Structures are given as C-alpha cells and as structure tokens.
Amino acid sequence: MSNLLSQSMPALAGVGFKPQHFESIINQQTNVAWFEIHAENYMGKGGIFHHHLEQLCLNYPLSIHGVGLSLGSFDGVCDRQLADLKTLVNRYQPALVSEHLSWSRHGTYSLNDLLPMPYTQESLKVFVDNISHTQDVLGRQILIENPSSYFELNYNEFSEPEFLVSIAQLSGCGILLDVNNVYVSAMNHGFDAKEYIDAVAPVSVGEIHLAGHSVQAMHDKEIRIDDHGSKVCDAVWELYQYTLDKIGAKPTLIEWDNDVPAWQELVEQADIANSYLKKIDVALDTYE
Amino acid sequence: MNKPNLQQFQSLMEHSLLSDNVDNDCHQLMSLFAPKGELSDAQDEAKLRLAIYRNNVMHSLTTALADLYPVIKKLVGEACFKGAAIEFVRRYPPKRAALLHYGEKFSEFIGKYPPCENLPFLADIAQLEFNYNQAYHQADSDILDPQQLASVAPEQLGEVRFTCVGSLALLSSPWPIDEIWRQNQQEEQQVINLDDCQAANLAIFREGYNVQIVNLEENCFYLLQQLSLNKTIGEAWQATQEDASNAQRELDESELGAMLGYLFSLEILSAFKINA
Numbered sequence: 055m056s057n058l059l060s061q062s063m064p065a066l067a068g069v070g071f072k073p074q075h076f077e078s079i080i081n082q083q084t085n086v087a088w089f090e091i092h093a094e095n096y097m098g099k100g101g102i103f104h105h106h107l108e109q110l111c112l113n114y115p116l117s118i119h120g121v122g123l124s125l126g127s128f129d130g131v132c133d134r135q136l137a138d139l140k141t142l143v144n145r146y147q148p149a150l151v152s153e154h155l156s157w158s159r160h161g162t163y164s165l166n167d168l169l170p171m172p173y174t175q176e177s178l179k180v181f182v183d184n185i186s187h188t189q190d191v192l193g194r195q196i197l198i199e200n201p202s203s204y205f206e207l208n209y210n211e212f213s214e215p216e217f218l219v220s221i222a223q224l225s226g227c228g229i230l231l232d233v234n235n236v237y238v239s240a241m242n243h244g245f246d247a248k249e250y251i252d253a254v255a256p257v258s259v260g261e262i263h264l265a266g267h268s269v270q271a272m273h274d275k276e277i278r279i280d281d282h283g284s285k286v287c288d289a290v291w292e293l294y295q296y297t298l299d300k301i302g303a304k305p306t307l308i309e310w311d312n313d314v315p316a317w318q319e320l321v322e323q324a325d326i327a328n329s330y331l332k333k334i335d336v337a338l339d340t341y342e
Numbered sequence: 343m344n345k346p347n348l349q350q351f352q353s354l355m356e357h358s359l360l361s362d363n364v365d366n367d368c369h370q371l372m373s374l375f376a377p378k379g380e381l382s383d384a385q386d387e388a389k390l391r392l393a394i395y396r397n398n399v400m401h402s403l404t405t406a407l408a409d410l411y412p413v414i415k416k417l418v419g420e421a422c423f424k425g426a427a428i429e430f431v432r433r434y435p436p437k438r439a440a441l442l443h444y445g446e447k448f449s450e451f452i453g454k455y456p457p458c459e460n461l462p463f464l465a466d467i468a469q470l471e472f473n474y475n476q477a478y479h480q481a482d483s484d485i486l487d488p489q490q491l492a493s494v495a496p497e498q499l500g501e502v503r504f505t506c507v508g509s510l511a512l513l514s515s516p517w518p519i520d521e522i523w524r525q526n527q528q529e530e531q532q533v534i535n536l537d538d539c540q541a542a543n544l545a546i547f548r549e550g551y552n553v554q555i556v557n558l559e560e561n562c563f564y565l566l567q568q569l570s571l572n573k574t575i576g577e578a579w580q581a582t583q584e585d586a587s588n589a590q591r592e593l594d595e596s597e598l599g600a601m602l603g604y605l606f607s608l609e610i611l612s613a614f615k616i617n618a
C-alpha cells in the first residue's frame with residue numbers, strides 16, 4: 055500500500071501532547087520534534103482542543119494514535135468510530151496514524167482498555183481483515199502497536215511477536231514498537247525481551263514508544279503495570295539502546311498520561327531519547 | 343473450558359470485566375490463562391491477573407465520569423460518587439470509544455439513585471454538566487452581526503428566522519442549578535436557601551472557547567426556545583405572548599426589541615434567513 059504522508063516524521067523524540075503544556079510549547083524553544091495525540095480525545099467537532107491542535111500543527115509534525123478502534127473485535131470495526139477517525143485524519147493530515155494489537159469493543163459496548171487477543175489463526179484473520187478495511191477507508195497505511203499484557207492464553211497458536219510480524223506481512227501495516235510494553239510483557243510472562251525485538255523486521259518499524267511503568271506485588275512475585283505515570287526506567291532505556299542498535303534510529307515517543315509532569319520534566323525525557331538517537335549514525339533502513 | 347472461538351472469548355471477557363463479582367464465567371475465563379510458576383497458586387494468581395483488567399476498566403471509566411461530572415462529585419462526596427459511578431458503568435457501559443460523549447444517561451440515573459434521594463436537584467445539575475461538556479467540544483460557529491439585519495426591510499423583519507450557534511442547549515429547572523453550579527466552582531460555598539430561590543431558565547453555549555451559562559428571564563427563554571425551533575420572529579413572538587398570557591406573566595408588546603438585542607449581545611445567534 056502506498057504511504058500518503060503529507061509530512062514526514064523525523065527520527066527524533068516527540069512527546070504525547072497534553073493541553074496543560076500548550077502555553078509552554080508555544081512560548082518556548084524546544085528540542086521536542088513532534089507530538090502525538092490520542093484520537094478519541096479529539097473526536098469533538100470544535101472548541102479549544104482543536105484550536106490547540108491547529109496551532110501545534112503549524113510548527114510540528116503530528117502523530118494520531120487511536121486507542122478505541124478495537125481492531126481485534128470479531129465483528130469488525132465500528133463504522134462510526136472509523137468515520138470519526140477518518141474525519142480527524144483528513145483534517146490534520148498527520149505524518150503517522152497508529153492503533154493497537156488489542157480489542158476493546160464487544161458488540162455494543164466500548165470498554166476503554168487495550169484488551170489482550172488470543173493469538174490464533176482465527177483471530178489473525180479477523181485482525182488482518184480489520185486492518186485492511188481500516189487502511190482502505192483511511193487511504194493510508196497504519197502502524198500497529200504491541201500491547202502490555204497481564205495474562206497469556208493457554209490455547210495461543212502463535213507467540214506475540216509471531217502474530218505481530220504476521221499481521222504486518224499480511225495487511226501491509228507497519229509496526230509501532232513499544233519498547234516499554236515489550237519489557238513489561240517479557241517480565242510478566244517470562245520471555246526474552248531481546249528475542250522479541252530481534253523477531254521484528256527493522257524496515258517494518260515506523261515508530262517507537264517509551265513510557266514509565268509501575269511494579270505491583272503478586273504473592274511472592276512481581277507484576278509490572280503499564281501505567282504511563284512515571285519516568286522511563288533504566289532497564290527500558292537499556293532495551294531501547296538494544297532496539298536502536300538492531301533497527302536504526304526511528305521517531306520515538308515519550309508517553310506520560312497519568313500524573314502528568316511539568317513540561318520541563320517531559321522535555322528532559324525527550325532529551326534523553328534524543329541523546330540515544332543521535333548516537334545512532336544513520337537510520338539503518340528507511341521506513342517505507 | 344475447551345478452546346473458545348474469538349466471539350466466545352470476547353463475550354466471556356466482557357462479562358468478566360463488568361460483573362460485580364468473580365462468578366462462574368470469570369472462573370471459566372481464568373481457566374484459559376496459561377499458568378506461570380507454581381501450580382498450587384495458579385488460581386489465586388489468575389484472580390490477580392484478571393483483577394488488573396477489572397480495575398483498569400472500572401478505574402478508567404469512573405475517572406472519566408468524575409471528570410465529566412465534577413459538581414455532582416462535590417455535592418455527593420467522593421465515596422458516594424464512586425459507588426454511583428461503578429453502578430452506572432456496570433449498567434450503562436460506554437457505547438462510543440470517545441468518552442467525551444459518555445454519561446448521557448447519568449442525569450436520569452443519579453436522579454433515581456437511592457442514596458441521593460434527598461437531593462432532588464441532582465438530576466438537573468447532572469444535565470447541566472452534560473450540556474456544558476457537549477458545548478465545550480461542539481463545532482465552532484459564526485456569530486451573527488446584528489448590522490446585517492439592517493439590509494432587511496422593516497416590514498419583513500417578522501419573517502426572519504435565525505440559526506442558533508451549534509453549541510446552544512436550553513435547560514430549565516425548578517431549582518437554582520446555575521447558582522448551585524457556580525458556588526461549586528469555588529473553594530468555599532455560600533448557603534443557598536432552596537425554599538426561597540429562583541428557577542433556572544438556562545442558555546448553555548460556548549463563547550470563544552469558554553462555556554457560558556446564562557439564566558434568562560422567563561419570557562426571553564421562551565422566545566429563544568421558539569427561535570431555536572426555526573420559527574420566524576413573528577411566530578416566535580406570538581407564541582411567547584400566548585404562553586405569557588396563559589401563565590399570567592407580564593409581557594409588554596414593546597419588549598421584543600430589547601429581548602432580541604439582549605440575545606444578539608449574548609452572541610447566541612449564528613445566521614438568519616427570510617421566508618425559508
């Protein structure tokens with residue numbers, strides 16, 4: 055599928071846009087190279103949210119990241135939700151559009167969470183069909199993000215990276231590689247995070263996510279929760295370095311959605327990501 | 343449980359996330375989790391793994407409701423609000439992924455929620471907050487410059503129809519809900535005497551990026567309601583006079599000009615046309 059980018063996304067650090075940071079962003083010089091928004095927060099028709107976005111888009115490339123399309127739903131994507139996403143994409147012509155390897159809607163209700171998929175032949179077909187339909191309607195390629203998860207099913211027929219790589223091959227979508235999610239799921243399920251990274255073709259990766267997570271006690275073990283509420287931890291920075299060495303420099307987002315910090319603290323996280331990115335000489339493979 | 347198909351799995355999981363206790367269906371779902379570590383703790387561990395998703399869903403949706411209904415939360419207190427929100431989420435999960443549309447039924451729900459029965463104005467406050475949120479995100483509208491009406495011949499003025507700004511909602515209540523809402527935007531509240539209070543006839547709309555809540559005089563509210571139904575000035579004024587007469591409200595013929603002038607000043611009218 056051709057990629058109708060009206061903007062190109064630099065292989066530098068961006069951050070998730072929060073309305074409370076708007077004045078700081080507009081009034082200061084920043085090394086933050088681009089912004090990402092959650093599509094569903096901008097599905098109103100007007101008002102200050104869109105005013106912010108219009109101003110932001112004058113100076114920065116944008117990534118629209120959906121959390122509610124539910125590409126894993128057995129009964130297809132919701133027409134209205136997809137139409138709302140298309141309206142937003144047409145309005146802002148973002149450099150990147152992404153969604154998740156998950157589901158959130160069953161029939162009538164939307165559960166506002168990124169729920170785990172069974173990794174089976176049946177769900178692979180559903181997922182690929184739903185992505186293909188979405189890409190046809192939007193007229194462009196989307197990226198699919200690997201989720202954090204807290205259980206695995208005992209009847210999975212694929213590992214998660216096998217499933218992710220297959221949907222990219224079969225649908226022509228790209229991959230949004232969330233390094234924090236790889237780490238969280240690897241720790242929760244006991245697989246090797248680096249093997250997961252190794253399984254992904256560098257050329258398929260269009261974006262990287264980094265975020266903080268929390269650790270909860272579970273009996274005598276620990277479970278890691280992807281809550282986007284703190285700084286990126288050292289182990290995830292280390293896995294990020296490993297990822298960049300494997301796949302080259304890619305646009306990298308700092309996600310911080312809960313207990314949102316002051317603008318300067320978010321910028322510091324982006325600066326760290328930029329310092330890693332700038333040590334990678336060239337992008338190994340241009341994302342196509 | 344045997345391997346379910348995708349529809350069965352999603353149905354089982356949806357039920358397991360919304361059910362008020364960990365029932366048989368939840369146990370069926372948990373029996374599908376791949377065991378990690380010691381088999382002896384497998385069941386306890388599965389419960390904790392499911393609980394993470396149950397908490398995430400409930401926490402995110404009740405937090406969204408608290409953000410949409412801050413005044414209701416303040417009026418009933420945090421614990422009561424949390425209980426109401428959990429029950430509401432279970433009964434009316436969101437139908438759309440964009441949560442700025444969530445909670446349309448919350449007004450009706452909170453009005454009948456037994457622990458809040460002694461607060462009869464609560465449903466109307468919730469409706470006000472819902473309208474406020476919708477106005478906040480509504481499409482931007484042009485504002486009609488009253489000078490444009492100068493082009494209309496005086497004898498044709500009665501035939502003029504207006505389009506109101508897209509964000510406008512009209513809400514009336516026997517309770518002083520605008521005053522209650524305003525007091526609860528402040529750190530400290532003054533006592534409002536409900537036995538000696540003004541009813542609310544509210545126009546809720548966005549001016550620029552800010553939502554305005556204006557309590558209109560009753561005749562003016564009625565006139566605006568008629569105009570918003572796409573009636574001509576002549577029809578709307580006649581209906582207003584009839585209603586005023588039926589309800590024994592005073593209304594002088596000469597007041598129309600002042601009322602229209604006031605509505606223009608609120609920037610509530612977006613466009614006009616004649617004879618359409």
